[in-house]
Amino acid sequence: MVTRLAIVYDRLRWEEKKLYTSAKDAGVEVTLVDAKTNGLTLFDDVGRWKDEDVVLQRCISHYRGLYYTAILESMGIPVVNSFETSLVSGNKLLTTLKLAKAGVPTPRTYAAFSDEAALNIMESIGYPVVVKPIVGSWGRLIARIDDRDDASLLIEARRLSSDPLQHIYYLQEYVDRPPRDIRAIVVGEDVVAAIYRYQPPGDWRTNVARGGRVEAAILTGEQREMILKAAGAVGGGVLGVDAMEAREGLLVHEVNNTVEFKGASQATGLDIASRIVDYAKIIGSR
Amino acid sequence: MPGEIIACPDCGTEYEVVSIDPEAGEVELKPAEEVGEDWGE
Numbered sequence: 001m002v003t004r005l006a007i008v009y010d011r012l013r014w015e016e017k018k019l020y021t022s023a024k025d026a027g028v029e030v031t032l033v034d035a036k037t038n039g040l041t042l043f044d045d046v047g048r049w050k051d052e053d054v055v056l057q058r059c060i061s062h063y064r065g066l067y068y069t070a071i072l073e074s075m076g077i078p079v080v081n082s083f084e085t086s087l088v089s090g091n092k093l094l095t096t097l098k099l100a101k102a103g104v105p106t107p108r109t110y111a112a113f114s115d116e117a118a119l120n121i122m123e124s125i126g127y128p129v130v131v132k133p134i135v136g137s138w139g140r141l142i143a144r145i146d147d148r149d150d151a152s153l154l155i156e157a158r159r160l161s162s163d164p165l166q167h168i169y170y171l172q173e174y175v176d177r178p179p180r181d182i183r184a185i186v187v188g189e190d191v192v193a194a195i196y197r198y199q200p201p202g203d204w205r206t207n208v209a210r211g212g213r214v215e216a217a218i219l220t221g222e223q224r225e226m227i228l229k230a231a232g233a234v235g236g237g238v239l240g241v242d243a244m245e246a247r248e249g250l251l252v253h254e255v256n257n258t259v260e261f262k263g264a265s266q267a268t269g270l271d272i273a274s275r276i277v278d279y280a281k282i283i284g285s286r
Numbered sequence: 287m288p289g290e291i292i293a294c295p296d297c298g299t300e301y302e303v304v305s306i307d308p309e310a311g312e313v314e315l316k317p318a319e320e321v322g323e324d325w326g327e
């Protein structure tokens with residue numbers, strides 16, 4: 001039976017084009033749907049979506065993708081990733097809660113809900129402290145706070161923000177690690193690729209979007225097990241799990257929902273897009 | 287490909303491809319969305 005797959009996007013990146021061509025090569029009936037220009041009814045009118053067996057949700061905007069997924073799932077259409085996985089993995093605070101509950105080692109993290117409380121926590125755990133927005137990625141708006149002056153500056157900047165999420169502080173211990181981290185791509189029950197991401201000169205962050213260099217990584221069995229446990233903790237699906245090699249062992253610090261895999265594909269030579277399409281076919285056939 | 291983002295080589299402004307007419311050799315563009323705070327992987 002031919003699978004009918006829709007790829008929902010809002011910005012066509014290398015990854016979405018690769019998924020599209022891989023699906024076509026696999027004999028899948030695939031369509032690209034721009035979420036920006038294709039609204040949905042919230043009532044019981046499946047419309048064009050009745051023809052789809054499965055949807056790959058690839059929106060770059062977390063909230064757009066999240067609510068698009070909610071509506072499609074309410075129509076009974078399987079979406080990769082699911083609403084639950086998208087909700088959790090698109091939010092660092094919820095992700096940390098799930099990782100901790102599942103027993104996945106993760107950096108010690110604190111939440112504060114006022115400027116004063118944030119400063120008090122930073123002073124009590126000691127500098128440096130890493131402050132991250134709870135939604136967003138590519139290393140944007142992530143700050144390493146080295147002292148009270150840095151903390152005051154950050155708090156002042158956040159006070160001016162009209163984004164309510166900027167007033168929830170997600171504070172993490174700074175982990176002493178090599179100048180790299182691990183990005184593992186999980187598809188269903190498999191770690192299909194893993195890379196080391198090296199921090200670029202003059203930056204402590206390792207995000208490829210910030211110019212970090214990548215190379216193929218070979219994980220130990222224990223590391224793979226931990227990566228899969230992290231992916232399962234947030235609900236499973238197609239995910240990018242980021243981990244640091246701390247002195248005490250692997251620490252998972254992020255799980256990404258609409259994972260970018262251009263760097264991993266090029267560094268490893270693996271056909272990650274085809275693995276994702278194969279997984280979508282399985283989900284669509286259930 | 288419609289949906290792709292291209293950047294102006296002079297000023298870096300990003301545009302989204304709306305449609306391509308190979309016969310006429312024309313590409314319709316519109317300004318790309320500005321980066322949102324919730325954008326990412």
